[in-house]
Amino acid sequence: MDNRTIKKVGVILRPSSPQLKSSYEKLESIFKSYDIEVLIEDKSAKMIGASGSSFKKICTECDVLISFGGDGTLISTVRRSFDYDIPILGIHAGSLGFLADLSLDELDSFVEKITQNRYRIDERSVLEATVIKNEKETKMYAFNDVVLTRTRVSNMIHIETLINSRAFNTYYGDGVVVSTPTGSTAYNLSAGGPVLFPMSNVFALTPICPHSLTQRPVVLPGKFEIEMKTSEERALIIIDGQDVHELELGESVHMKLATKTVKLMHKEEYNYFDVLKEKLRWGE
DSSP states (O other): OOOOOOOOOEEEEOOOOOOHHHHHHHHHHHHHHTTTEEEBBHHHHHTTTTTOOOOOHHHHHHHEEEEEEEEHHHHHEEEEEEEEEOOEEEEEESSOOOOOOOEEEGHHHHHHHHHOOOOEEEOOOEEEEEEEEEEEEEEEEEEEEEEEEEEEEEEOEEEEEETTEHHHEEEEEEEEEESSSSSGGHHHHTTTOOOOOOOSSSSEEEEEOOOSOOOOOOEEEEEOEEEEHHHHHHHEEEEETTTTEEEOTTEEEEEOOOSSOOEEOTTTOHHHHHHHHHTTTOOO
């Protein structure tokens, strides 16, 4: 993706964090010092006692969205802005994240580089999940993962899985994580799944505490479509750990990589493997 000239940015702050007010004021001051206009989302603005703009307005008028908080804030921003096709810059308000990898202390020098068109845009895959209920389709998008799991802790769950309409596997256990490359270092990794390079066009199926030790994670090409359904009881569908939906008996969820991607802004020298080594403490 070609770099664009940045003249206006929209800011979303981590919810329930009024202590970010002074940090936001510093962020705003940095951008304005380079003649870049700053809009703040109305909910974030209200939290710190400022005036703001609607989320739709900042998505349609700004060149970049700034997610200021942590990875959870960035994931929420990605999902809310997906239809607007706008790049997102993640600034962490604490420790380094997998997604929000820029610190506030680095922002001044980075904004200077932005004005010189010296930055990069990485494109990340998104899962499109379509739930079919009574012949009605409900479409949802996940940046990290879609989890199918049991409705009660005391029960295991059977999940019938088809790939391109052909029977593939029946998972029996606590559920299945369907992960994007970006989400491979989240729940997928905790469940024993593989780490996927975030710009690859694949997704992973990882069973959660399977009843059989022969059940192993599988990585599939992005062009494949999977269908999952339960044969014995209801299931929960959890999108990015943020939204929960119920899947009734006889209903199914179809998943594939969406045709659109998410655009994340990074420093030119950004290296995913450096972040991976630091977060996972590899080599220590």
